[in-house]
Amino acid sequence: MKHIVVVGAGQAGSSLVFKLRALGHTGKITLIGEEADLPYQRPPLSKSYLLGEMARERLYLRPQASYDQNNITLCLGQRVTAVDPTTQTVQLKQTSLKYDELVFTTGSRPARLPAAMGGDLRRVYYVRTLADIDAMSAEFLTGRKVLIVGGGYIGLEAAAVAARKGLNVTVVEAADRILQRVAAPETSDFFRSLHQSNGVEVLEGTGLAELQGDEQVTQALMTDGQKIDVDFVVVGVGIKPNSEIAREAGLDVNNGICTDAFGKASVQNVWAAGDCASFPYMGTRIRLESVPHAIEHAETVATNILGGNTEYIAKPWFWSDQYDVKLQIAGLNSGFSNVVRRNGAKEGSVSHWYFLADRLLAVDAMNAPSDYMIGKKLIESGKSPCPSQIENPKILLKDLLREIA
Amino acid sequence: MVKITYIEFDGKRNVVDVPANSTVMEGARDNNIRGIEADCGGACACSTCHIYVDPDWVDKLPKKDPVEEEMLDFALGCDALRSRLACQIRIKKSLEGLIVELPEKQI
Numbered sequence: 152m153k154h155i156v157v158v159g160a161g162q163a164g165s166s167l168v169f170k171l172r173a174l175g176h177t178g179k180i181t182l183i184g185e186e187a188d189l190p191y192q193r194p195p196l197s198k199s200y201l202l203g204e205m206a207r208e209r210l211y212l213r214p215q216a217s218y219d220q221n222n223i224t225l226c227l228g229q230r231v232t233a234v235d236p237t238t239q240t241v242q243l244k245q246t247s248l249k250y251d252e253l254v255f256t257t258g259s260r261p262a263r264l265p266a267a268m269g270g271d272l273r274r275v276y277y278v279r280t281l282a283d284i285d286a287m288s289a290e291f292l293t294g295r296k297v298l299i300v301g302g303g304y305i306g307l308e309a310a311a312v313a314a315r316k317g318l319n320v321t322v323v324e325a326a327d328r329i330l331q332r333v334a335a336p337e338t339s340d341f342f343r344s345l346h347q348s349n350g351v352e353v354l355e356g357t358g359l360a361e362l363q364g365d366e367q368v369t370q371a372l373m374t375d376g377q378k379i380d381v382d383f384v385v386v387g388v389g390i391k392p393n394s395e396i397a398r399e400a401g402l403d404v405n406n407g408i409c410t411d412a413f414g415k416a417s418v419q420n421v422w423a424a425g426d427c428a429s430f431p432y433m434g435t436r437i438r439l440e441s442v443p444h445a446i447e448h449a450e451t452v453a454t455n456i457l458g459g460n461t462e463y464i465a466k467p468w469f470w471s472d473q474y475d476v477k478l479q480i481a482g483l484n485s486g487f488s489n490v491v492r493r494n495g496a497k498e499g500s501v502s503h504w505y506f507l508a509d510r511l512l513a514v515d516a517m518n519a520p521s522d523y524m525i526g527k528k529l530i531e532s533g534k535s536p537c538p539s540q541i542e543n544p545k546i547l548l549k550d551l552l553r554e555i556a
Numbered sequence: 557m558v559k560i561t562y563i564e565f566d567g568k569r570n571v572v573d574v575p576a577n578s579t580v581m582e583g584a585r586d587n588n589i590r591g592i593e594a595d596c597g598g599a600c601a602c603s604t605c606h607i608y609v610d611p612d613w614v615d616k617l618p619k620k621d622p623v624e625e626e627m628l629d630f631a632l633g634c635d636a637l638r639s640r641l642a643c644q645i646r647i648k649k650s651l652e653g654l655i656v657e658l659p660e661k662q663i
């Protein structure tokens with residue numbers, strides 16, 4: 152019986168091991184993770200957990216008992232330091248393990264501000280792990296001044312929590328607009344006014360030059376010369392895949408561990424899934440950073456390890472919660488040429504539809520769950536409605552679905 | 557702890573204790589009950605924890621909010637009366653004895 156070793160006990164790692172059991176694998180399964188906690192979900196970290204509305208135990212993806220019942224050996228609080236594909240061994244601090252099949256589900260980590268910019272000062276926080284959030288949550292006190300560096304989803308969610316808790320919040324984004332990397336100007340505009348109406352100061356087209364202070368941060372200097380006083384800083388300037396160990400083991404790495412369509416890495420009996428993996432997608436190679444992708448990718452790899460022959464076809468989707476707005480995104484908008492806006496029937500409900508010429512690529516739905524669901528179904532079926540139909544409030548989107556059924 | 561009965565699509569009954577303040581979805585997930593996926597972990601973002609509430613219980617549950625209502629609309633085999641998203645039902649003492657049925661497939 153094969154011994155399957157999974158490195159990285161997060162969303163992908165945990166989904167993978169349970170899928171292996173569900174598919175009937177009876178051999179040994181070992182899941183190794185550097186963090187001390189049982190595998191947990193990250194999305195609430197920058198949302199309800201940081202707000203204090205969700206208890207820690209509810210973050211765990213499965214209780215300890217599920218691992219025990221499924222005979223999954225969990226090695227938590229242990230870092231894999233090296234992998235040797237020739238001897239099929241995984242090196243831990245104290246011991247080593249032999250594998251028959253190895254999966255990297257090592258996720259990613261936040262990009263850090265260099266020490267020269269004050270990145271090492273105390274009270275500068277990053278948003279990735281439970282420990283990160285536990286370290287910063289005591290800072291979220293009414294009246295404190297926080298600077299959020301980076302206007303992506305993570306930064307904006309942290310800004311929303313801070314504003315809700317009555318802090319003085321400034322977001323600084325070096326690009327021309329918040330969400331520039333991931334969304335159209337229309338969506339940036341929506342979230343800018345949402346944050347501004349909640350009292351958040353949004354600086355765009357201005358970079359952070361430097362964080363200043365002795366030992367702990369007290370001031371931030373912007374590239375336009377502006378200086379602001381801060382009590383603490385939250386940094387959300389993107390993430391990097393955890394692929395160093397794979398690279399040292401001789402695997403192909405290029406913006407993540409390169410896999411083929413089946414999740415196989417470039418070396419025998421080694422696989423990768425989730426945030427750490429780059430995979431083929433519509434003629435190019437991409438890496439996705441989302442829960443649904445981590446789950447589906449990992450489950451496909453589980454199937455293939457056990458002899459399945461299933462190509463992973465990504466169906467990207469994502470969500471973000473800020474204040475009372477639920478954003479749901481279907482598809483990937485890269486390369487879009489035009490955006491069509493649809494106003495929802497309810498106040499505050501709107502969706503943005505991304506097209507490349509006539510082809511529908513993606514939908515951002517703000518408090519518009521049915522627009523999201525319909526957009527998702529259309530994209531997945533490869534059908535593109537006419538932009539004029541989307542814009543026209545008299546046309547029911549549900550009728551567009553009927554056309555494809 | 558609150559006793560909840562989960563009936564899987566093939567009729568298998570599971571009576572389990574679920575902690576107060578968690579959700580009907582978490583109770584199913586943590587007890588390895590088949591039939592839900594709950595990809596988004598309870599954010600009401602994915603509509604993959606669709607269940608059917610026992611007819612006697614329908615009126616005893618808190619009402620659906622508009623987001624749940626809209627998401628459910630697209631669930632496979634949605635029943636206007638009995639369908640709910642399990643992540644939106646908070647466990648509390650008054651739900652002692654709640655019975656829900658799980659579908660064979662989500663979406």
Ligand SMILES: Cc1cc2nc3c(=O)[nH]c(=O)nc-3n(C[C@H](O)[C@H](O)[C@H](O)COP(=O)(O)OP(=O)(O)OC[C@H]3O[C@@H](n4cnc5c(N)ncnc54)[C@H](O)[C@@H]3O)c2cc1C
Binds near residue numbers: 186197439445
């Ligand atoms: C604050 C926050 C909010 C988010 N919100 C959303 C959201 O709303 N919706 C959404 O879809 N996605 C969201 N995401 C993204 C989502 O959480 C990730 O895409 C997902 O967790 C990826 O799963 P993974 O298993 O690939 O990586 P992870 O969950 O990060 O797990 C990887 C694990 O591997 C461990 N590891 C790494 N190297 C080693 C080693 N050498 N030895 C042992 N262990 C190792 C790490 O410690 C980590 O625990 C959010 C992420 C964050 C941080």
